[in-house]
Amino acid sequence: MRKGVALTDPSKKMVMDIGGTGYLTFRQLQALPTDPDALLKKLSGDAKNVEASRVTEVVVENLGAILDDATLLPDLSAALYRATAKLPGVRVVDHVKDAAGRQGVGLTFDDAPKGYAWVFDSSSLVYLGTTKSALLGIGVADKTGEVPVSSS
Structure with missing residues (x-):
């Protein structure tokens, strides 16, 4: 499940609450803070109604929901990594493979499913x-529904 932001009119309103399912638009990603502490505060916004033991889990879900798309914004990507490093229960794991079989270094979290990183x-x-x-x-494509032009 992906967590994201739902806005009634994203072209006119840049104030957002993190919560619910869905995807962030590029403009919503651009509006996220690039300071790690401010980003953590923003991403923990929908954790105010959960028990204290689940706050980190909610923040990790929110971080994970935007990680793929944040790759397009280097400052936001850096803030995501720095914010993640501040969370309790984050561990580095060597020799982890992604779903395509590429080996790398992994980040895993307390309460993550076994083997997930x-x-x-x-x-x-x-x-x-x-x-x-x-x-x-x-x-990046010029219009919704278009496939990005290959750079190769």
């Missing part, structure tokens, strides 16, 4: 995906 290239630290999914490529 975010996977990063060991040399470049580029986000590859998770042990359950793989990010095989990203790109």
